Amino acid sequence: MKTKPTEAERxxxxxxxxxxxxxxxxxxxMRQINPDVFPVYPITPQTPIIQTFSKFVADGEASxxxxxxxxxxxxxxxxxxxxxxxxxxxxxxxxQGLALMIENIYIAASMRLPIVLAIGNRAxxxxxxxxxxxxxxxxxxxxxxxxxxVENAQEAYDFMIMxxxxxxxxxxxxxxxxxxxxxxxTHTAEPILLExxxxxxxxxxxxxxxxxxxxxxxxxxxxxxxMPDYYFxxxxxxxxxxxxxxxAFDTVANHYAALTGRRYDAIxxxxxxxAERAIVVMGSSAGTMKEVVDDLREQGEAxxxxxxxxxxxxxTKKVREALGHVxxxxxxxxxxxxxxxxxxxxxxxxxxxxxxxxxxxxxxxxGGRDLFPADIRQVFENLKNPEEMREMQYIGIRE
Amino acid sequence: xxxxxxxxxxxxxxxRFRGGHSLCSGCGIPIVVRTVLNxxxxxxxxxxxxxxxxxxxxxxxxxxxNVPWLHVAFExxxxxxxxxxxxxxxxxxxxKLPADEPVTFVVFxxxxxxxxxxxxxxxxxxxxxxxxxxxCYDNEAYMNTGIQRSSATxxxxxxxxxxxGKISFGKAQQRKDLTAIAEAHHVNYVGQSAISHWHDxxxxxxxxxxxxxxxxxxxxxTCQLGWRHEPREAVKVAQLAxxxxxxxxxxxxxxxxxxxxxxxxxxxxxTWLRMQGRFKHLFKEENAGALEVxxxxxxxxxxxxxxxDRNDRAHxxxxxxxxxxxxxxxxx
Ligand SMILES: Cc1ncc(C[n+]2csc(CCOP(=O)(O)OP(=O)(O)O)c2C)c(N)n1
Numbered sequence: 113m114k115t116k117p118t119e120a121e122r123x124x125x126x127x128x129x130x131x132x133x134x135x136x137x138x139x140x141x142m143r144q145i146n147p148d149v150f151p152v153y154p155i156t157p158q159t160p161i162i163q164t165f166s167k168f169v170a171d172g173e174a175s176x177x178x179x180x181x182x183x184x185x186x187x188x189x190x191x192x193x194x195x196x197x198x199x200x201x202x203x204x205x206x207x208q209g210l211a212l213m214i215e216n217i218y219i220a221a222s223m224r225l226p227i228v229l230a231i232g233n234r235a236x237x238x239x240x241x242x243x244x245x246x247x248x249x250x251x252x253x254x255x256x257x258x259x260x261x262v263e264n265a266q267e268a269y270d271f272m273i274m275x276x277x278x279x280x281x282x283x284x285x286x287x288x289x290x291x292x293x294x295x296x297x298t299h300t301a302e303p304i305l306l307e308x309x310x311x312x313x314x315x316x317x318x319x320x321x322x323x324x325x326x327x328x329x330x331x332x333x334x335x336x337x338x339m340p341d342y343y344f345x346x347x348x349x350x351x352x353x354x355x356x357x358x359x360a361f362d363t364v365a366n367h368y369a370a371l372t373g374r375r376y377d378a379i380x381x382x383x384x385x386x387a388e389r390a391i392v393v394m395g396s397s398a399g400t401m402k403e404v405v406d407d408l409r410e411q412g413e414a415x416x417x418x419x420x421x422x423x424x425x426x427x428t429k430k431v432r433e434a435l436g437h438v439x440x441x442x443x444x445x446x447x448x449x450x451x452x453x454x455x456x457x458x459x460x461x462x463x464x465x466x467x468x469x470x471x472x473x474x475x476x477x478x479g480g481r482d483l484f485p486a487d488i489r490q491v492f493e494n495l496k497n498p499e500e501m502r503e504m505q506y507i508g509i510r511e
Numbered sequence: 512x513x514x515x516x517x518x519x520x521x522x523x524x525x526x527r528f529r530g531g532h533s534l535c536s537g538c539g540i541p542i543v544v545r546t547v548l549n550x551x552x553x554x555x556x557x558x559x560x561x562x563x564x565x566x567x568x569x570x571x572x573x574x575x576x577n578v579p580w581l582h583v584a585f586e587x588x589x590x591x592x593x594x595x596x597x598x599x600x601x602x603x604x605x606x607k608l609p610a611d612e613p614v615t616f617v618v619f620x621x622x623x624x625x626x627x628x629x630x631x632x633x634x635x636x637x638x639x640x641x642x643x644x645x646x647c648y649d650n651e652a653y654m655n656t657g658i659q660r661s662s663a664t665x666x667x668x669x670x671x672x673x674x675x676g677k678i679s680f681g682k683a684q685q686r687k688d689l690t691a692i693a694e695a696h697h698v699n700y701v702g703q704s705a706i707s708h709w710h711d712x713x714x715x716x717x718x719x720x721x722x723x724x725x726x727x728x729x730x731x732x733t734c735q736l737g738w739r740h741e742p743r744e745a746v747k748v749a750q751l752a753x754x755x756x757x758x759x760x761x762x763x764x765x766x767x768x769x770x771x772x773x774x775x776x777x778x779x780x781x782t783w784l785r786m787q788g789r790f791k792h793l794f795k796e797e798n799a800g801a802l803e804v805x806x807x808x809x810x811x812x813x814x815x816x817x818x819x820d821r822n823d824r825a826h827x828x829x830x831x832x833x834x835x836x837x838x839x840x841x842x843x
Contacts, residue, residue: 148601151594177601179593182635189587189632193558193594196581199601201594219583325579326599326608328554335582336569 129303134262134292137269137304138204138230139164143174144312145276147228148199148319151179151190155209156242157232157294162204184209188216195225196334198324200276203227206294207234210248214255220287221256222350223335226279226321227287230272233261233395234294235479243480244294246395246447249423250455256350258288258357259424261394263380265302267421268292270374273307276316278364283356285321293396295480311371354425361422378422381434383409387416389440389495392431392460394420397444397476397483404488415492420456431463440495442472444507453504470498476507483507513550513713521549525577532568532575537742539706539732539749540564543648544619546709547728548578550716553615556599558592560624561585563655563734564648586628589636589645592618596641615720616643622663623653626689633727637696640724644716647689647727650734658737662687665757666808667801668789670737675792680801685808693727694763700726702762702771706733707749711760711771718764731758739788751783756813767826768819780806 117125132140138161142150152162168174177199181187187203195201205213210231220227235241236248249259258278262268268290275288292298307315323332338346361378369375380398383405384390391401398419408415418434420427435441441464445454452458457473464471474491476483487507494501527548534540540563548555556579559565565582568575583591596616602608620629625647633645652670653659660673664682669675673682694701699722704712712730719726731752733745740748752758753772757780760772781802784790793801 148605149594149597151590151597175601175604177597177604179597179639181590181593182631182638186587186590186593186632186635189583189590190594190597192583193581193591193596194598194601195594197556197595197598197602198607199598201598215584216587325556325581325595326602326614328556328579328614331577331579333569333574333576333580336571336574337566337582338571342571 125305126303129305131301132265132304133160133299133301134265134268134297135160135232135299136164137265138272138290138292139168140306141269141272141312142202143168144307144309145200145202145273145316146174146313147176147202149179149191149194149201150176150203151181151187151194151201152203153181153184153187153205153209155184155206157234157298158204158206158209158230160298161230161232184212185216188213188220191227192216192220192223192225195220195227195321196223196325198319198321198326200319201227202229204230204232206232207236207248211236211251214251217252217257217287218255219335222346224285224353225287226285228272228275228279229287229289231289231291232294232298233291241479242294244296244446245478245480246291247478249289249291250447250449252289253424253455256286256354257424258286258422259291260289260421261291261423262297262421263396263398263419265297265300266304267376268297269304269306270368270372270376273312273315274364274368274376277367278357278361280319280321281356281360282322284353284360286353286357291395296396305372307372315367315371357425358427376421377430378420378427379430379434380419380421382417382419384416384418384434384438386414387438388414389492390416390418390435390438391442391444391488391491392418392420392435392456393444394423394456395446397446400483400485401488404485404492408489408492413492423456423459426459426463428459428463431460432467435460435464435469436467438469440498441469442474442491442495444474444476444491446475446477448475448478472498472501472505474505474507481508513710513717518546518549518709518713527555527576527578529575529577531573533570534563534567535736535742537733537735537745538563539650539734539745540648542706542709543646543712543730543732546712547617547646547716550713551615551617551720553613554578555615555617556595557581558588558595558616558618560588560618560620560629561655562621562624564619564621566655585624587632588618588620588624588629590632592616592643593636593639593641596643616641618643618645620645620647621654622647622649622651623661625649626662626687630692633693634696637693637698637725637727642724644719644726644728647729648732649729650732650737651686652734652737654734654737663689667793667805669792670789680792680798681789690727690729693729697766698725698727699723699765700762702728703758704728704760705731705749705753705758707746707753708760708772715762715771718762737789740786744786748783748786751778751786754778755780755783756809757783759813759816761816761820767823769823769827770816770820780809
């Protein structure tokens with residue numbers, strides 16, 4: 113159960129913190145991780161991540177080989193080449209860039225390459241729009257990558273670091289996408305705690321993969337051609353790798369907590385244990401929702417929040433345990449799957465199948481549309497009679 | 512000049528590309544691969560674009576490759592190679608790989624993967640200056656997917672997507688001059704060779720891997736299914752592509768151009784076209800005009816190349832008629 117820090121804890125934290133945006137937080141994480149190779153192509157709102165990191169390298173604070181490629185397709189292709197070769201590899205993108213990478217995202221996952229990607233979540237064209245929603249990350253939903261959505265700059269920094277040993281765990285060996293909401297997190301300065309460079313380096317350790325291409329003594333054929341006699345088994349193995357993620361993440365999160373005092377779980381439960389009504393959401397909006405939950409709690413309403421951090425693999429069991437006792441659940445999606453319900457809703461509905469809560473699905477914030485506390489209060493109000501709104505609802509839209 | 516014995520000895524020492532693959536009889540690709548790999552003294556790492564070579568040599572769980580080999584997708588071999596080469600430099604810089612044991616990075620891509628869908632990633636990699644050799648095996652169409660036209664398919668050729676027919680004489684457009692495009696990146700080595708001239712190719716490879724930065728070699732390679740010739744005539748068909756001046760052999764070293772082979776006797780293009788089913792329709796009466804256009808274009812292009820050769824000739828040691836240049840080449 114997460115509670116707010118005390119005033120004394122807050123003051124102590126602020127004393128040690130640095131004022132950084134989420135993008136800068138991610139760039140600092142990369143500086144401390146100091147990957148071997150960083151192939152990259154610019155796109156808003158990812159640009160401050162790569163600009164900040166490029167300056168670190170230009171100032172000799174990291175010794176990474178940056179490859180300024182000519183497209184995101186090539187960024188991910190070069191990332192695959194570098195990671196296969198035996199180098200720790202990271203990249204960053206958003207929106208159209210992730211869309212252009214998608215062919216290679218699937219390939220990286222199938223080749224079991226532990227590439228960590230920072231994503232500044234942004235709407236997809238068309239129409240072209242540079243502001244936040246989660247549609248871009250949802251493109252990679254079925255690709256075989258691990259996916260996180262973070263709430264704030266601190267989480268952006270922390271998850272970039274935790275993703276490295278998670279991706280490189282030999283039972284896992286999968287790419288990781290760390291999504292931070294475009295502008296809301298990437299461009300907003302917040303006090304965040306940075307760990308010591310040396311501690312981060314020790315935490316991530318050395319990059320070791322089972323079959324580096326540059327092992328000339330043991331030549332390997334990587335990325336071969338599969339026929340129906342093997343393809344299916346290879347895909348099945350990807351699922352086994354995904355199945356290994358929850359335990360691997362627990363271990364990483366424990367180690368990280370020992371180092372930093374910050375213990376992360378795949379989900380975050382906020383005032384849920386005796387809640388009758390709850391909202392499920394991912395990303396920065398969870399911050400606003402916590403405020404609303406606190407206000408409503410003060411007025412005696414039994415409301416709570418479930419924030420999902422890990423979208424792939426989806427923490428089905430944890431979600432069921434967290435929400436099983438809640439009677440009324442609204443899932444707020446920041447992406448659409450046209451012709452069906454929202455992608456987060458579908459996961460939560462599957463997790464709660466047979467468990468009994470009445471459910472609603474809302475879409476909000478597409479293309480950077482603001483979500484106000486009043487909107488959230490309205491959702492909690494609507495949840496009193498969930499049966500009245502079984503169709504998908506749109507928050508803050510002009511019909 | 513390399514001898515066949517030298518190449519064979521290199522191959523005997525370390526068989527980098529083995530048998531057991533399923534490339535067709537009469538396919539030109541294995542000649543390209545073996546000649547290239549046997550001409551390189553250092554260890555090699557190969558990156559391969561999707562296409563016949565990749566599909567026919569790596570059917571899981573088997574492989575014909577005895578060197579590190581990577582395939583990612585169709586359009587990104589040069590980008591994937593950029594990543595491998597950058598990781599190599601990073602690991603050497605950080606002392607995780609020895610600095611004194613050089614490795615040569617070689618990319619193989621077909622004309623589809625190079626002229627068309629992979630052109631952007633090739634251009635990016637050439638511009639960035641990675642240390643690698645890109646070899647395009649140009650068999651003038653997308654063969655792996657069933658002989659569809661590419662931008663390397665010659666004018667007038669019939670393919671499954673530029674078929675000849677009652678109102679069509681085959682491909683209506685000229686082929687793209689990819690070697691010139693590569694040259695426009697001002698890289699230190701660009702060359703054009705053919706499977707029939709293995710010594711020319713071998714020399715070019717040796718020189719290409721010596722230069723600073725990226726190098727590009729475009730090798731004409733036959734496809735008996737797509738070109739519709741007798742499998743046993745593959746080398747002869749390639750030889751005639753050179754002797755008819757359809758495919759001139761040349762190189763551009765640090766911006767200086769020279770022809771590396773001047774045919775003793777220039778053969779009319781008709782001879783080459785007649786050997787191949789893909790051009791059969793051109794010999795119908797109504798297509799006589801197309802034949803004339805083809806011959807004239809070849810002569811015009813040859814004149815242009817000869818002029819470049821004359822202009823830059825002073826920068827190279829002299830070359831006799833019908834003599835392929837030697838590795839004791841000097842720029843003067
Ligand atoms: C993005 C993408 N588009 C299309 C294909 C289908 N495809 C595979 S190989 C190929 C043609 C390859 O042609 P080329 O590069 O000339 O090599 P060749 O087949 O002649 O060896 C095509 C179209 C693909 N694999 N990926």
